[in-house]
Amino acid sequence: ESVILFPLQKGGQPIGLVELYDFNNKRQVSAEQIALLRTIADKASYWIENARLLQQTQQRLEEQTELLHEKEILLKEIHHRVKNNLQVISSLLSLQAGKVADEGTKRLLGESQSRVRSMALIHEKLYQSESLAKINFGDYVKSLTGELFPSSRRGLNDIQMIVQVEEVALPLDQAVPCGLILNELITNAMKYAFPEGANGTLWVELRPH
Numbered sequence: 001e002s003v004i005l006f007p008l009q010k011g012g013q014p015i016g017l018v019e020l021y022d023f024n025n026k027r028q029v030s031a032e033q034i035a036l037l038r039t040i041a042d043k044a045s046y047w048i049e050n051a052r053l054l055q056q057t058q059q060r061l062e063e064q065t066e067l068l069h070e071k072e073i074l075l076k077e078i079h080h081r082v083k084n085n086l087q088v089i090s091s092l093l094s095l096q097a098g099k100v101a102d103e104g105t106k107r108l109l110g111e112s113q114s115r116v117r118s119m120a121l122i123h124e125k126l127y128q129s130e131s132l133a134k135i136n137f138g139d140y141v142k143s144l145t146g147e148l149f150p151s152s153r154r155g156l157n158d159i160q161m162i163v164q165v166e167e168v169a170l171p172l173d174q175a176v177p178c179g180l181i182l183n184e185l186i187t188n189a190m191k192y193a194f195p196e197g198a199n200g201t202l203w204v205e206l207r208p209h
Helices: 031-099 103-128 137-152 172-193
Strands: 002-010 013-022 134-136 159-165 169-171 200-206
Touching (some): 103 137, 134 137, 137 172, 137 200, 172 200
16 A cells, blocks of 8 residues: 655645555656646645635625624614604603793794704614715705794795705714704794795705815
């Protein structure tokens, strides 16, 4: 019986072994054949190591993908809870306003409720968005104006609102102050821009630079 052994190595470290047996002890192996077998063994070492690295990479990607998915779920849940908490605050302000007789105080509570609702809407849009980092602020503007305009008109049927917006992606730290500014602009315009009985149109436009 004859045996030829070729170690499989990668970076000087053994990763396997190739064993060739001649049980009849009749085959003569030349130097050229030995060199060819050694080359094949070296190639096999390379392929085996690459396969192992590929398997490790795929495993790490799967683990990272799972962690990323869990992180997205957690962030969505956070935005959902923030939105719910803000809605509770808005409801409490509404209840308090209903118990107040002074019109000035009632108006201030209503304005605070409107501001809280504008922030809650940001988190609602983030919860619904595919991206948890940014929201489509154009869609937010449509929703916010749709809520503010009917509640701010005070029965003024001759006032119209025209909303022309394009898709603009804004991160949370920009969307919140922009939403508050828009809330103030719309409510103040409805209160002061149109004297009692006056006609007019309120334009809201959003375009990217």
